[in-house]
Amino acid sequence: MNNNKVDQEKYLYFLDYASLFRMKLIREFLGDINGRMVVDIGCGNGSVSFLIGFLGARVYSVDISTKALQETRSLMSRSKRSPQFENSLCQGDVMRLPLRDEIFDILCCLETLQFLPNARTAIEEMARVMKPGGIVILSVPYDPRTTSKERKPGDRRRYSSKTLRELVCSRQLRLKRVIFWRFPMLELLERVRVRNVFATLGFLIESLSNKNSSIPRFRNYDAFVHSLLRFYRTRFWRRVALPLILFTLDLNKLFQNSPCSDDVFLIFRKVHYSEKAQS
Secondary structure (H helix, E strand, O other): OOHHHHHHHHHHHHHOHHHHHHHHHHHHHHOOOOOOEEEEEOOOOOHHHHHHHHOOOEEEEEEOOHHHHHHHHHHHOOOOOOOOOOEEEEEOEOOEOOOOOOOEEEEEEEOOHHHOOOHHHHHHHHHHOEEEEEEEEEEEEEOOOOOOOOOOOOOOOOEOHHHHHHHOOOOOEEEEEEEOOOOOHHHHHHHOOHHHHHHHHHHHHHHHHOOOOOOOOOOOHHHHHHHHHHHHOOHHHHHHHHHHHHHHHHHHHHHOOOOOOOEEEEEEEEOOHHHHHHO
16 A cells, blocks of 8 residues: 555544544543643554644653554644644553553543453553543443453454443542443444445545546545545535534434443543542
């Protein structure tokens, strides 16, 4: 895959309505983080690190993958904001973080725990690097039928209400909120394939606007992605379609305590030493 295609796919992630709503929720969880120390565990493509840096925090991006760290560096380097908008990259295993004790105000670990051999150990390690009173945001896949023994080799772990309770049993972290973020509006949009509708519209708009060329074949991935990007840059998308979709998705908040979702956010606060003694 060439670099141009990688860049296109990366930007599609930010323009996709599902990802936008997810990032919107994360921003609400974080609140005012200007100047605070934040770590993004399992940073992946760098999207969460980018958001954290954009909000003014000092962000550390951790991943075991060299490729993930390279993508994160590339994404962060595109910012035109102040010199404060930068991050520190750290290659390391979540099970044994190469970070000092109690140095972070906020920790984000999204879509990572389900791939680890021992999620409980990883959570205790995350708690170690958090300041007392700090906030931990976790995201894991949810399935109400899952039991603690169910997992085939190579499959990602899924969590039910029972296994979530087992997961969050920690003396250092206190669970504050559980949010099932994809139910029901996002699931509805996925089922009616709204994303494909917008992609098709972008494809047609780009094709019809180019009078010197015939409509490209749908199998031409580069042309398709370019068309979609062109559509997402139109005024209709930015001023009408996207605000309408995000408003619709905000209705999820009416159902965020309902366990009918493929994904769940867990919000923790690290307890102070006095709280540990009382418990």
